[in-house]
Amino acid sequence: MAPPPGGAPGAASRYGSALDVAEYFAPQRTSTDALPAPEPLLKNLTIGVLEVLAGVREVDQLARWLGEDAFRALVTRANLSARARNARGVTPARPAYRILSTHTTSPADGVVEGVVITAGPARTRAVAVRLEGWDGRWRATSLGLL
Numbered sequence: 001m002a003p004p005p006g007g008a009p010g011a012a013s014r015y016g017s018a019l020d021v022a023e024y025f026a027p028q029r030t031s032t033d034a035l036p037a038p039e040p041l042l043k044n045l046t047i048g049v050l051e052v053l054a055g056v057r058e059v060d061q062l063a064r065w066l067g068e069d070a071f072r073a074l075v076t077r078a079n080l081s082a083r084a085r086n087a088r089g090v091t092p093a094r095p096a097y098r099i100l101s102t103h104t105t106s107p108a109d110g111v112v113e114g115v116v117i118t119a120g121p122a123r124t125r126a127v128a129v130r131l132e133g134w135d136g137r138w139r140a141t142s143l144g145l146l
Helices: 007-015 017-023 039-054 059-065 070-090
Strands: 098-108 109-120 124-134 137-145
Touching: 007 070, 039 059, 039 070, 039 098, 039 109, 039 137, 059 070, 070 109, 070 137
Parallel strands: none
Antiparallel strands: 098 109, 109 124, 124 137
């Protein structure tokens, strides 16, 4: 590696490559053993997602627990729900869902896939979530709402 402009030839060894620096600051995988139990996050995230779709919570409030793809998918779905409510002239109302059951499986270390079954006044819904351990905490990398 060449020394930085104006630097001494012997100073090159103390500078890492751009790849080394990017890898050091990139998100780091976390083992399941180093993470908290996923069930409370699955339950709270499910309620949050249902509130976003009902129009009583902003998607940004869930951003810290969502990966980029899951966040974008939820924003798209929330916009469609808002448009449908406006077309029908319905005002947003807090949903009254209760959690019936939570099912989880771990296909790999640092990964949990879960399904949360909820019951509301009009329908029963299932929310499928894939959690991955990143930087010492769970993040939802995929969301599916049935």
